Amino acid sequence: xxxxxxxxxxxxxxxxxxxxxxRMAARIAALTKEDPxxxx
Amino acid sequence: MITWGISANSHDxxxxxxxxxxLVFASHSERFSGKKNDPDLCDSIVNYANRxxxxxxxxxxxxxxxxTARQWFAGQGFNHRSNNVKRYLNKWNISAPISTVMHHESHxxxxxYTSGYKEAAVVVIDAIGEFETLTIWQGSEQGLKxxxxxxxxxxxxxWYSAMTQRCFLKPNEEEYILMGMxxxxxxxxxxxxxxxxxxDDNSNKLVALKRNLHxxxxxxxxxxxxxxxxxxxxxxxxxxxxxxxxxxxxxxxxTGSVNLVVMGGCALNCSANPIAFxxxxxxxxxxxxxxxxxxxxxVLAKTQTQIPWLGCDLGYNLxxxxxxxxxxxxxxxxxxxxxxxxxxxxxxRAFGNRSLxxxxxxxxxxxxxxxxxxxxxxxxxxxxxLEEMADNYFDLCGxxxxxxxxxxxxxxxxxxxxxxxxxxxxxxxxxxVPRNGTPIRRLLEEWYVMTGxxxxxxxxxxxxxxxxxxxxxxxxxxxxxxxxxxxT
Numbered sequence: 001x002x003x004x005x006x007x008x009x010x011x012x013x014x015x016x017x018x019x020x021x022x023r024m025a026a027r028i029a030a031l032t033k034e035d036p037x038x039x040x
Numbered sequence: 041m042i043t044w045g046i047s048a049n050s051h052d053x054x055x056x057x058x059x060x061x062x063l064v065f066a067s068h069s070e071r072f073s074g075k076k077n078d079p080d081l082c083d084s085i086v087n088y089a090n091r092x093x094x095x096x097x098x099x100x101x102x103x104x105x106x107x108t109a110r111q112w113f114a115g116q117g118f119n120h121r122s123n124n125v126k127r128y129l130n131k132w133n134i135s136a137p138i139s140t141v142m143h144h145e146s147h148x149x150x151x152x153y154t155s156g157y158k159e160a161a162v163v164v165i166d167a168i169g170e171f172e173t174l175t176i177w178q179g180s181e182q183g184l185k186x187x188x189x190x191x192x193x194x195x196x197x198x199w200y201s202a203m204t205q206r207c208f209l210k211p212n213e214e215e216y217i218l219m220g221m222x223x224x225x226x227x228x229x230x231x232x233x234x235x236x237x238x239x240d241d242n243s244n245k246l247v248a249l250k251r252n253l254h255x256x257x258x259x260x261x262x263x264x265x266x267x268x269x270x271x272x273x274x275x276x277x278x279x280x281x282x283x284x285x286x287x288x289x290x291x292x293x294x295t296g297s298v299n300l301v302v303m304g305g306c307a308l309n310c311s312a313n314p315i316a317f318x319x320x321x322x323x324x325x326x327x328x329x330x331x332x333x334x335x336x337x338x339v340l341a342k343t344q345t346q347i348p349w350l351g352c353d354l355g356y357n358l359x360x361x362x363x364x365x366x367x368x369x370x371x372x373x374x375x376x377x378x379x380x381x382x383x384x385x386x387x388x389r390a391f392g393n394r395s396l397x398x399x400x401x402x403x404x405x406x407x408x409x410x411x412x413x414x415x416x417x418x419x420x421x422x423x424x425x426l427e428e429m430a431d432n433y434f435d436l437c438g439x440x441x442x443x444x445x446x447x448x449x450x451x452x453x454x455x456x457x458x459x460x461x462x463x464x465x466x467x468x469x470x471x472x473v474p475r476n477g478t479p480i481r482r483l484l485e486e487w488y489v490m491t492g493x494x495x496x497x498x499x500x501x502x503x504x505x506x507x508x509x510x511x512x513x514x515x516x517x518x519x520x521x522x523x524x525x526x527x528t
Contacts, residue, residue, distance in 0.1 A: 025117075036255045037116055038201050038211040039167045040050055040079075 042093045044136070045339035047101040047146075047331050049128050051079050051212055054332035054386075055089050056354075058339050063347055064092055066386040067355040068332050071510035077213055078507075086132045088356065095136045099342045100125050101334040102143035106170035110192060114254055141341040143169030144304075145184065147329070150337025151301035152179035154349040155324040161295035163287055166304035166330070167197035167212065168254075174247060176291045179301065183344050187294045190245050193252035196283055197306050199238060202253040203276040206260055207269040218273050219311055220419050223464040225274030233261070234275050239283075246287050277311060284312045292319045299323075303337075305330040308388065310469050313448045314437040323438060327352050327445040328387035351478075352391055352445065355384030356510045362527040364483040367397070368490055370525060375399045376409065378501045378526030380515040381479055384508070389446050390500035391471060392424060392480025394509050396524070398460070398497040405497065406460035412522050414504040420468070422446055423461040425495035426484050427472040433458075433495065434470050443472045460497050471498060501526070 009016055045056040053069035065088075073082035089095075104123040112118050121127065125138050141149075147164040162177035162184065173195035176188035192198075204218045205211040235241070237260065240248040251257075264272060284306075291300065300320035302313065307329035316323045326333055326349075340347065360381045370377045376398040385391050396413070398405050400423055410417055425433065430440040434450040442448070449467040452458065461468050473481045488494045501509045501518060509515050515528040 037114070038205055038256050039198060039254065040111075040116070 041096045043097045043099060043339050043342075044089065044095040044134075045099050045101065045335040045337070046081070046129075047333075047335040047338065048081050049079065049123070049125075050331060052077050052330065052332045053079055053081050054335040055081065055085055056335035056339060057089050057092050057095075058343075059092055061343060061345055061347060063336060063354065065089060065354055066328075066336055067384065068386070068507070070507040071355060071384060074506060074514075076505060076507045081132055083132065086134065095134065098125075098129065098134065098136050098138045099338040100138055100140040101146040101331065101338040103140050103170050106142075110168070110171050114192070139342060141338050142172075143334070144172045144175045144186075144189075145341045146334035146337035147303040148175065148177045148179070148184050148301075148337070149341035149344070150333050151303035151324065151326050151329065152177070152184060153340040153344070153346050154326050154336070155179075155299070155301050156346065156349065157299040157301070157322070157324065159297055160299035160301050160324070161291040161297045161320070162301040162303065163291050164304045165196055165284075165287065165302075165306035167195055167201055168192050173197065174287065176287070176294055178295045178297070184341075188246070188290065190247065193254060194245055194247050194249050195253070196247045196280065196287075197304065198253050199247075199249060200276065200280055200306065200309075202257045203234075203272065205256045206258055207272055207276075208266065211256065215305075216308065217416070217419070219277060219309060220463070221270055221273035222277035222311065223274070223467075224418055225270035225272070227274040227278035229271045230264075230268075230275035231278050234272075234279050235282075237261075239279075246290055247283055280306075280309065281312045281315060284309070285315050285318070288316050288319050301325070303329045303333075307447070310447055310449050311467075314450075317437045323442065325445070325447045327385075327389070327447070330388075333387070352385040352387055353383035353393060354386040357383045358393075358512060358515075358528065360512075360528055361479055364479065364486040367483055367527055368486045370527075371397065371399055371487065371496075372490065374525065375402075375405060376412070376524060378509075378515065378518060378524055378528075379479075379483075380501060380509050380512070380526055380528040384510055387445075389422075390498065390508060391445070392473070392478065392483070392498065394501045395424075395480075396499045396501045397424075397483075399491075399493075400458045400461045400495055400497040401493060403459055409460070409497065409499060412524060413499065413502075418464070420463040421461050421497045421499050422469040422471055423458065423495045424471040424473060424480065424484065424498040426481075426488060427474045429488075429494040430470060430472045434468060436470065440472050441474065443470045444474065446471045458495070461495070
């Protein structure tokens with residue numbers, strides 16, 4: 001089962017990297033509570 | 041047929057209602073929600089707009105797909121869902137066929153089709169549209185034709201907002217304070233440094249920035265401290281005026297017109313606006329040239345028809361008119377009072393229907409009004425004056441009729457007599473009132489008869505941090521909050 005999961009994650013590695021970046025960005029934004037962009 | 045123009049989901053939501061080709065209502069959402077610069081619509085403005093009937097068509101002020109692409113390009117994430125107009129409007133059960141127009145086209149149409157000019161050069165300067173930041177258009181009876189355009193991140197408006205943030209003010213909101221601060225600094229001390237650090241003058245663009253300022257420039261010049269912000273503000277304003285002059289002269293060269301229309305958030309820079317008269321005989325700036333005014337512009341971009349501009353009284357209707365002699369009697373004894381009557385003004389400025397008025401003579405009144413409104417002491421107030429008398433008191437650019445909406449500063453000829461309405465640099469942001477029989481006109485006439493003074497100090501009627509008074513409850517709240525009589 002683990003092998004299958006690892007294979008899955010290896011194939012979809014770019015997706016998981018993107019997901020992790022998005023999660024981190026959301027976390028940082030929540031911590032700072034300030035939008036760095038001065039214009040939406 | 042009822043058409044709604046909507047500008048929302050960004051930073052200052054507004055609705056404009058057209059009954060066929062007649063503009064019958066326009067207001068900022070903030071006046072109804074009570075949240076200053078409310079980016080979203082609210083139930084009460086939608087309900088109020090529905091008094092003219094459910095909309096048959098909605099015109100949205102920008103292209104959401106392009107905006108989504110720009111936000112993604114700028115690293116702001118993929119906001120396809122939050123930019124979906126249909127989904128957004130469904131929150132308020134607004135369901136009608138939706139069409140969209142380009143952001144700068146909304147601005148340009150809002151200015152040109154309310155100007156009364158048959159042909160004109162139209163300059164639009166703001167922070168960012170979808171991608172466009174600066175456009176020049178040629179308006180004619182055939183419509184609007186874009187003759188110059190430049191895009192994100194080269195933006196004069198974005199740079200001004202970044203400098204506003206660098207001076208510890210709120211970007212995209214408090215640029216007017218930076219403009220006011222400029223009079224207290226030395227415009228030449230940091231001028232070259234700012235131009236060299238931010239602008240690339242070797243480019244063939246009108247405005248080329250050396251760096252993307254979308255995230256501000258708080259890191260710029262760490263050696264400059266809070267003591268230097270007045271010099272930063274002065275140099276910023278000076279640099280802005282340099283580029284504004286360059287843009288307006290380019291508009292003249294490209295179009296050859298004698299008429300100019302200026303739109304976009306930067307058109308609120310009343311210190312720089314008189315420069316336009318150096319190049320053009322006639323200048324029109326719609327009184328609400330920012331994104332909220334694009335609610336009108338969006339519909340006009342779709343219909344491409346001229347409408348007569350009948351004034352800013354387009355908002356909530358307080359069906360009350362106080363006799364001018366009552367207000368004058370109060371001003372003669374107390375020097376200051378509020379007025380809330382008729383329809384609320386559409387735009388950031390009060391022109392007499394939601395105004396705090398005061399006697400402009402004497403040395404104490406500026407401090408008194410600043411204390412009431414809890415504003416920075418350095419900020420001046422605007423005078424409202426009988427139009428035919430304005431030339432006697434101010435060196436006006438253009439005609440006195442160009443000054444009905446406080447879009448230009450003018451040098452005051454008697455600063456010693458009216459210190460409250462004169463800024464540090466000797467200028468005033470004049471509002472002239474023609475013989476139109478409006479309540480503010482009758483009040484000024486009565487005031488002139490009683491005192492021999494043809495002007496009053498005029499500032500917006502709002503509690504600090506809140507939007508301008510809209511209805512009677514807001515007016516009474518103001519009265520109880522500050523203890524200043526409001527005639528309503």
